[in-house]
Amino acid sequence: ASTWANVKEGPPDAILGITEAFKKDSFKEKINLGVGAYRDDKGKPYVLPSVRTAEQKLLQDNLDHEYAGITGVPAFTKHAAVLAYGPDSKPLKEDRIAITQSISGTGALRIGGAFFERFYPHAKTIYIPTPSWANHKAVFLDSGLEVKQYKYYNKDTIGLDFDGLIADLKAAPENSLVLLHACAHNPTGIDPTQEQWQQISQLFKEKGHYPFFDMAYQGFASGDTDKDAYPVRLFIEQGHGLALAQSFAKNMGLYGERVGAFSVVADSAEEKKRIDSQVKILVRPLYSNPPVNGARIASEILGNAELNKQWLGEVKGMADRIIEMRALLKQNLKDLGSKHNWDHITNQIGMFAYTGLTAEQMDKLAKEHSVYATKDGRISVSGITTGNVKRLAEAIHKVTS
Ligand SMILES: Cc1ncc(COP(=O)(O)O)c(CNOCC(=O)O)c1O
DSSP: OOTTTTOOOOOOOHHHHHHHHHHHOOOTTOEEOOOOSOOOTTSOOOOOHHHHHHHHHHHHTTOOOOOOBTTBOHHHHHHHHHHHHOTTOHHHHTTOEEEEEEEHHHHHHHHHHHHHHHHOSSOSEEEEEESOOTTHHHHHHHTTOEEEEEEOEETTTTEEOHHHHHHHHHHSOTTOEEEEEOSSOTTTOOOOOHHHHHHHHHHHHHHTOEEEEEESOTTTTTSOHHHHTHHHHHHHHTTOOEEEEEEOTTTSOOGGGOEEEEEEEOSSHHHHHHHHHHHHHHHHHHHSSOOSHHHHHHHHHHHSHHHHHHHHHHHHHHHHHHHHHHHHHHHHHHHTTOOSOOHHHHHSOSSEEEOOOOHHHHHHHHHHHOEEOOTTSEEEGGGOOTTTHHHHHHHHHHHHO
């Protein structure tokens, strides 16, 4: 028999299936709300002008293509840490932050999973929210961790199940590893309030839980990079150690450049050095060292005051367009006389809206109205434009009447 006779056909990725169906649809006003990438008001990918400027600058520098070190472009990781933790961060000043460049956010999550599997001194189980990003479970299972869930979404209120979250994390064993979305929760778009984050921090103190923050949308959620990093900085102020996965896919539009960072806030500079050394030992056999181009672009932007300011304006522009599309969709649904309460569409934040539509209704949206999105009722708000929002509202109104 053939060497690979035992390889079975695996299930297709849920999102890819949507894109395939969308491509096959010949209706010219079809709408794709499945893709988790920013689109402008013409439905086109958006290359930030600040990224273009940084690219041109780099070209003039005639840089070589030598290997980076295992932990990547040093200027990039320095700037990425300042962006996440803030210029006045105490652990940063005390040199307690071990940081490595990663293959975007997914790579940072994977390095984190592998590091916890190798060194976490308590149960090698990580708790992730219900629901969470579709890829989280596989990343941590493949890292060799056990994956458990904590309540997060309340389908009756289409809001946060805060009591359920607290109850589950209270019931979890002491010193559990817990994954937290720092902002713009994927897929629900529902974030805890600042007061709720304070209560979550208190609970982590009581239980000795260890937070692993996934910050894939810093600046892209509210339009303010400091505001979006609130929970990470709160936990640090409250004295927690933590680990952080950063992605620059969305907030810099560097999707395919795979720009990210993984960091750990250690107790001391000496501990940070030990962690650094072990992260290098772990990364080396994984991919040896990361790609330099995207990190150089990000570093150029973050390291140049003027370009950084321009970038902040552009990332706010993306966030503002998404917030505007949320309001427009809700308004159009109201104007159509929909009897449903659509407040959640504008209460939620970031790339995605959890509509509350059932799988059957999502199916109807695709089959009868050529509107494509995942069965869980998640729509990527960035796929909404001033040109298609009316037709989208009509379609949603029809399948929910
Ligand atoms: C919460 C979260 N973490 C991490 C990541 C990883 O992003 P990347 O590896 O591209 O940086 C993503 C990327 N999501 O992709 C959009 C979608 O859900 O359709 C993410 O949403």
